[in-house]
Amino acid sequence: MRRDVFQAIADPTRRAIILLIASQAMTPNAIAEHFDTTRQAVSKHLRVLTECELVKQKQNGREIYYELEVKKMKDIDKWLDQYKKIWENRFNQLDNLLLTIKKQNKK
Amino acid sequence: MRRDVFQAIADPTRRAIILLIASQAMTPNAIAEHFDTTRQAVSKHLRVLTECELVKQKQNGREIYYELEVKKMKDIDKWLDQYKKIWENRFNQLDNLLLTIKKQNKK
DNA sequence: AATTTGCGAAACCAATTAGTTGCGTATATA
DNA sequence: TATATACGCAACTAATTGGTTTCGCAAATT
Numbered sequence: 001m002r003r004d005v006f007q008a009i010a011d012p013t014r015r016a017i018i019l020l021i022a023s024q025a026m027t028p029n030a031i032a033e034h035f036d037t038t039r040q041a042v043s044k045h046l047r048v049l050t051e052c053e054l055v056k057q058k059q060n061g062r063e064i065y066y067e068l069e070v071k072k073m074k075d076i077d078k079w080l081d082q083y084k085k086i087w088e089n090r091f092n093q094l095d096n097l098l099l100t101i102k103k104q105n106k107k
Numbered sequence: 108m109r110r111d112v113f114q115a116i117a118d119p120t121r122r123a124i125i126l127l128i129a130s131q132a133m134t135p136n137a138i139a140e141h142f143d144t145t146r147q148a149v150s151k152h153l154r155v156l157t158e159c160e161l162v163k164q165k166q167n168g169r170e171i172y173y174e175l176e177v178k179k180m181k182d183i184d185k186w187l188d189q190y191k192k193i194w195e196n197r198f199n200q201l202d203n204l205l206l207t208i209k210k211q212n213k214k
Numbered sequence: 215a216a217t218t219t220g221c222g223a224a225a226c227c228a229a230t231t232a233g234t235t236g237c238g239t240a241t242a243t244a
Numbered sequence: 245t246a247t248a249t250a251c252g253c254a255a256c257t258a259a260t261t262g263g264t265t266t267c268g269c270a271a272a273t274t
Contacts, residue, residue: 006113006116006119009113010114010116011262012111015186018190027221029219029220037262037263038264040221040223040263040265041262047222061271062220062271063220063271064221070193071194073187073190074194076183076187077184080180082126083175086129135250144233145233146250148232154253155231169241171252
């Protein structure tokens with residue numbers, strides 16, 4: 001099963017769950033109360049998040065607290081890094097210029 | 108149709124396309140040559156990327172060059188920002204501690 | 215001990231999506 | 245003008261996904 005961080009954050013409900021548990025670990029029922037959905041649906045989202053290690057479980061009696069593994073979000077940041085160089089140093093403007101010149105030479 | 112940046116980068120092929128055109132605008136055919144897939148498949152991915160404005164087209168005769176709209180990636184960075192505070196300032200460790208204390212009080 | 219509560223897992227369904235095939239159209243080339 | 249090339253678009257298929265329902269199990273409550 002293909003499970004990576006990018007696929008996990010693609011779903012808006014999952015992003016909402018991430019935001020919700022970012023400040024406070026919560027049980028599936030508690031999370032479900034915040035949305036117009038069932039506990040089971042939340043449970044499936046939590047499974048996806050757990051599988052890609054964006055979230056970890058902490059059992060406490062019969063309750064399972066879900067906690068955000070914030071560190072895992074660095075993966076996204078790392079991926080963004082290669083493009084940050086481009087947008088920060090405005091290399092893209094340079095690329096545009098080069099492309100325009102190339103087109104004109106063809107004519 | 109639900110089209111946002113997060114959904115766009117969820118697909119590994121689309122991330123590969125983004126990487127490919129980041130340094131150099133390319134035509135669908137040129138992009139397709141880099142992958143084990145057809146031009147039409149690439150074309151569909153480019154449509155998704157165009158719809159969420161991660162990519163823009165530049166027609167040149169019968170060729171259409173696809174260019175990365177790097178600025179749009181800032182949207183992802185903005186979203187990450189709220190969590191960056193957490194992982195950088197190690198607030199998560201504090202949260203863990205608070206949660207542990209809470210559990211112990213329950214017992 | 216019986217019941218309730220919190221949960222995951224499996225079976226199922228509807229919607230979405232990635233990919234293919236087969237068009238039509240516009241630009242370039244012979 | 246006829247042909248080849250570059251492309252988007254629509255119809256179709258197979259796989260995936262979000263969600264529901266139902267079940268069983270373990271922990272808590274009565």
